[in-house]
Amino acid sequence: MANYTHFSYLLHLADNVLILGQRNAEWTGHGPALEQDIALTNISLDLVGQARNLYAHAAALYNEMDSGAKALVDHLLPRPWKAFGRELQEDDLAFLRDERQYLNLLITELPKGDWAFTILRQCFFSAYQKELYNQLLQCNDYQLAGIAEKSLKEVAYHLRWSSEWVIRLGDGTDESNRRINNAMQELWPFTGELFTKTGLETDAAQAGIVVHLQGIKDQWLQTVNAVFEQAGLTVPQTTPFQQGGKEGKHTEHMGYLLAEMQFLQRAYPNAAW
Amino acid sequence: MNFLSHDIKAVDAAQIWPILEEVKDPEVPVLSIIDLGIVRDVVLENTEVGQTIRIVITPTYSGCPAMETISMDIRLKLIERGFRNVHITQQLSPAWTTDWMSERGKEKLKAFGIAPPHYKPQVCNMDLFSDETIQCPRCNSYRTELISQFGSTACKALYRCNDCSEAFDYFKCH
Incomplete structure (x- = not known):
């Protein structure tokens, strides 16, 4: 492909799944029951695996750019890597960028909260990821389409598992219902960003990766409503307003997450297992 | 396999496949990587070296963390047989499906x-809340229930048999 304008969009896609995978992994050893602990750990594994494929693809794309194209994305590259004197690799992108260089949705970086919060976020995100990746199957970047195809099978499990939990909590006890409603109040303001067009989508479209955000939103609402109906929940009527992640403007929680996630690669650059 | 135009090459590639049969899935060691259906192609090329x-x-x-181990095992097994120049590449599309698992593997x-993935998948779709009936691998009963959609590895779910009371892994239809 001669066009590299979707480099930032690839980072956005990768950052979403890496950061959510990192958040979910905080439950490892702390799940409410062994099976659910394992379930969430498996979901994290899938998400981090997807991130790895996306970062590897982005790194390969960068390495084949000419100097003109490289200069245009220089602000997105990890500073420590520039001293390594070698080609860009997936781990550099995952672990060595600064906070403002991450382009993930804010909803993915929020602290894990209680079980209801983690479940509802996963359900919202998986329902979104399913529609988005379905559109990516049609894109001009065949490697990205391949990653989407691979990931979609996993996303189907994530959506099914989290939806069943949303129903169990919504339709469960007074306490579980109170908690899932609280989670909804907290999460809802962050759902708008999923469907808000930014420069990322414009740049991606230039490279032949066209996502139709309104279409994704309509399908997403349909899925969420179907789950909520069984859970006895209703979608809030308030307008979601929180945004900024796609432009590198993050919540106060992001820095702490990165500090933990990046510690090893920062302290021991190029460390390998 | 496909794309082999030259007869002599085809013979050589045919010698490689049985060697790959000896490489096992580290997480389900009864299955070879051929049984699993993850080897998509073997190509022999004559190069300067x-x-x-x-x-x-x-x-x-x-x-799947097993992929690293599998790549290493392939390399080691081929070195054992004197093949030193081995390149292993990953291909994501078309995405792996349990349809590619051999009947012998099942x-x-x-x-x-x-419990093996269904021969004819019932609900390998994206729909919410569709359930599969899984046969108990010990007593063959269909009176089984799902304990957890996620099991000991990414590819398995956990079930329980209501007849013989055994809990068992199900290799998920994917």
Whole structure:
């Protein structure tokens, strides 16, 4: 492909799944029951695996750019890597960028909260990821389409598992219902960003990766409503307003997450297992 | 396999496949990587450094940690047989499906106590809340229930048999 304008969009896609995978992994050893602990750990594994494929693809794309194209994305590259004197690799992108260089949705970086919060976020995100990746199957970047195809099978499990939990909590006890409603109040303001067009989508479209955000939103609402109906929940009527992640403007929680996630690669650059 | 135009090469590649049969899935050691259906192609190329073997594999799940081990095991097994120039590449599309698992592999799974993926998948779709009826690998009863959609590895779910009371792994239809 001669066009590299979707480099930032690839980072956005990768950052979403890496950061959510990192958040979910905080439950490892702390799940409410062994099976659910394992379930969430498996979901994290899938998400981090997807991130790895996306970062590897982005790194390969960068390495084949000419100097003109490289200069245009220089602000997105990890500073420590520039001293390594070698080609860009997936781990550099995952672990060595600064906070403002991450382009993930804010909803993915929020602290894990209680079980209801983690479940509802996963359900919202998986329902979104399913529609988005379905559109990516049609894109001009065949490697990205391949990653989407691979990931979609996993996303189907994530959506099914989290939806069943949303129903169990919504339709469960007074306490579980109170908690899932609280989670909804907290999460809802962050759902708008999923469907808000930014420069990322414009740049991606230039490279032949066209996502139709309104279409994704309509399908997403349909899925969420179907789950909520069984859970006895209703979608809030308030307008979601929180945004900024796609432009590198993050919540106060992001820095702490990165500090933990990046510690090893920062302290021991190029460390390998 | 496909794309082999030259007769002599075809013979050579045919010698590689049985060697790959000896490489096992580290997480389900009764299955070879051929049984699993993750080897997509074996291509022999004549290069300046001699004959090079290119092996194309596809991951079962994006984050499957076994893929690293499998690549290493392939390399070691081929070195053992004197093949030094081995290139292993991963291919994501078309995405791996349990349809590619061999029938023999499914029988081995069952004998090992893991319910194999359905021969004819019932609900390998994206719909919410569709359930599969899974047969108990021990007593063959269909009176089973799901304990957890996620099991000991990414590719398995956990079930319980209501007749013989055994809990068992199900290799998920994917």
